[in-house]
Amino acid sequence: MKRSYLHLILTALIFLSVSQLSGQSFNRINSTKTIMETKDVHYRYIKANGLNIFYREAGPKDAPVVLLLHGYPTSSFMFRNLIPVLSEKYHVIAPDLPGFGYSDAPPQDQFEYTFDNLTKTMQSFIDELALKRFAVYVFDYGAPVGFRLMLANPEKITGIISQNGNAYEQGLSTGWNPIQKYWQDPSAENRDALKDFVALKTTQFQYFExxxxxxxxxxxxxxxxxxxxxxxxxxxxxxxxxxxxRTNVALYPGFQSYFRKYKPQLLAVWGSEDPYFLPAGAEGYKKDNPNAKVKFYKTGHFALETHVKEIGTDILAFLAKLPE
Structure with a gap:
């Protein structure tokens, strides 16, 4: 009788132990699955302004949003190493602009390739995704697009990260001289002179210089x-x-006025050896905005290619202080 009673107690204890371990294992599996799903990068399309816009998305859906806007001549692919760094704590969204990457690139007679129209498409993009509040990372061409969005949606912007995204004339290097010549005289000759700008040697130059x-x-x-x-x-x-x-340069005073009026939290992370956008462009933010911080990295135009760990760490520290 005693043995039978003891056997029942031991069996019950073993069952409870196994149940607890199974529950813990199940919780660990579920937790791991959640972490993996959070870190996954999803590749999606959405209709915006009549175009199929490709975008990368990662991070918790209920976390603060960070919108990443690429520049020339690249795409959201430039953020492939930064997205995993940010998406552990933030909901990261990185679209390809029209005419770039995997987004639609309709011919000129079907789409007007101006920065106003790129912005119109990105405005449609954020409206379609119902983005209410977000921090914006702007780079190169992404800067005039992002700053136009900033002017149109001041209530949505929680903070600005500018990585070699210029808003000051003193930030333009002499590398812009042939382009400025074309602005002043848009002749066929001056246009043809810029065709090398889209050649492989120039693309490589932008990465290596x-x-x-x-x-x-x-x-x-x-x-x-x-x-x-x-x-x-x-x-x-x-x-x-x-x-x-040229319309972006004409809007520089308007962008600067916004910085003075709203004083947004702003972090300029800048490749100091950029052949197109000089450090003076980064320093300009501090003149108009007491909440602007500037950090230089000894590298070129595509600073994320060489300094993603440092830049990612600095961005995370910056984002942690932003309002939601």
């Missing part, structure tokens, strides 16, 4: 960019955007 260790530049970066640049009709698309870039 100012970089102390060229072995850090992944070859698929400039190879993929050039693949899209070489699509039929794309040369004229890009030349149209180069011509229209």
């Amino acid at each position: 100012g970089v102390s260790d060229p072995s850090l530049i992944a070859p698929e970066t400039y190879t993929l960019d050039q693949h899209f640049l070489d699509r039929p009709g794309n040369v004229d698309i890009q030349l149209d955007l180069l011509k229209d870039y």
